[in-house]
Amino acid sequence: MKSFLLLYLVAIHTLSINGLLDFKKKTQVTTTDHRVLANVKIYSNLAEVIQPLGLLPIEFSSEDWNDIRSDSITLVGTDVNVTQQSITEKKKSLNNAQVYVRSPSSSNTETKFIKATMIDEKRNLVKLIDKDVSKEPIFFTAQSDHILYDADPPQTKYYVNFTYDTNSPVELSYLRSNLNWKTRYQLNLFENSKPATLSAMADIRNDGQSRVDIESAELLGGDINLQMYQRSQYMPMSAAKGYAAYEADNAGAPGPPPKPSVGEGEEISGLYVFSINQPFSIDARTNYLLPMFRPRVTVERYASISKYFYGAGNVNGKAERSYRLSADRFLSRGNCVIRESDRLVGETSLPDIAAKNKHEFSIGQDADIVYKENSTLVSSTTSNVTSSPYGPKQSRTHSTYEVVLTLKNYKKNRSVKVEYQQNVYGQSVKLTKPNALFTQEGSAIKATFTLASDEEKSASYKFEVVN
Known part of the structure; x- marks a missing residue:
């Protein structure tokens, strides 16, 4: 019985030691x-x-x-x-360390370094024996560039x-702060019935001084309120590194590693998370680009005229080249380069766009679509009103304007859709003259026209504004 108990205690002790070693x-x-x-x-x-x-x-x-x-x-x-x-x-202090300093007896034509002992590294105070100066140890403060070290000084x-x-x-x-990312888009538009394409690239930036090796990563898009108080500037792209450069850097390796790719994205608490499925490395001061999703998009082209009303008079101008974009999935904010018929026509910054939500943007004027606007004051009356029985009287001006809008399409080979919007400031705005072309949304008056090639159209409307 005693032997069995002894063996049991020895076994428990051995297991305990092995467990402890394994934990360590x-x-x-x-x-x-x-x-x-x-x-x-x-x-x-x-x-x-x-x-x-x-x-x-x-x-x-x-x-x-x-x-x-x-x-x-x-x-x-x-x-x-x-x-x-x-x-x-x-x-680690350099005090009492052996260094070499430029001898005090050195001249402009002859520089001599002798061994010394660092006494106070903050002041570069050293102790040495220079026989040309004194046989006894002397102390002096050396310039930083007059000190040589046997090894790299501690940092x-x-x-x-x-x-x-x-x-x-x-x-x-x-x-x-040295790692960040942005989405880069390229929107390709074509004539006829060929659908538009939108390609997205994840642009990951290493702003640091050294290469980083990342085992697994996620890219997060959306409105995220995180700040980097030390350094958060996104540097301009100085070098782009993609698949070709990655393979060149790994030439002679046992075999090419799997190429990383960015996942489709998952919604979490109003943000979108894009996972990267393979380890990857980014050199210092390098942009590393990976392909992302290719959503199905619809893009509507039109010419837009959006202006503010400042009173009676004549105004003329050109329409903007505008687009209305929607996608079947969430688009994270990023810069978008636009091509039409394989030609660059402009770029824009896309905000975060929800799936199937429409985003409108303009990229420049269209010189072929011009407008002229003649605004006339029809009537104006002023009255006094009070906000309450005991409040001061305030004057209100009721003005009625008639606007004659003339549009001209100078293109010789195609028609153009034009969307017009007049923004009016006032206490209240009311479209008064019945016209099927013009509608009112809040304080804005809107209309849509289709102009055939080389066609000119005119239309008018009246509105009342209270100021």
Whole structure:
């Protein structure tokens, strides 16, 4: 019986040691290399990095720290409870280190360096023996460019430490300013019945000084109120890196890795998340472009005239080349280059657009579509009104205007749809002259015309405005 009990205790002790060793092995995950990013959520102006928590304290170099929003560093997990956190700036002192300095007895024609001891690195105060000056040790303050080092001088580092309670895996989370993304679109329009096409590319930017390797990533689109207080400027694209460059960089490798692609996107809390299915790397100061979705789109072309009414008189101008776009899926905001019949015709910035919602935009004037507007004051009366029995009297002016609109299409080979809108300021606006062409929406008067090639049309309307 005693032998059996002894064997049982030995077995329990062995299992306990093995379990402890196994636990220690699992906790040896390191996060000192902050250029290898486990899980990255990339926004339009910054990125959230989530990594397994390794040994504490966590060390950051000055280069990495410049890209990090320090107040965003935290621990995440299902039930993690952070009880204390500290951020410490440290630099190994050069005091008492051996260096070489330009000798005080050096001349303009002869420079001599001698060994010295750094006494106070903040002042560059050194101690040395220069036989041409004194046989005894002397102290003097050297210029920074007159000091030589045997090795690379130590740099400032930052250490983040935590105390926490948890029974589940813990990860480190922080925001970085050197990673961001934008959507780039190209809208291709064709004549006749060929449908328009819209292609989207995810433009991911590494604004840092070093290459980053990303194991998994998500791109987030929508109206997201996150700010990077240290550096959030989106740099102009200086280099674009796509598939061809990626393959060239990996020439001679055991085999080409799978090409990353961006997923279709998933709606979460009013935002859209696009997952990238493969690891990828982005060099420093590089834009990395990946193809995204190709939605089904409908695009309506028309000429638009939208103006404000300023009173009686004559006005003339040109219509705008305008488009009305809708897609079968959410479009994240981004720059859009427009081509018609394989020719660049302009560009615009698209906002976030919900699926099937229509977005209108203009890209420039159409010199072939001109308008003339003759506005005449028909009548004007002024009356006094009070807002309440005890309030002061206020004057109101009721004015009636007649507007004669003339449109001309100078194109010789095609008709054009023209949408007209007159915006009127006033306490109230009322369209008075019955006319099937003109309608009123709020304080705006609208009409739609179709002009055949080389056709001119005129129409008129009256409205009353109270000011």
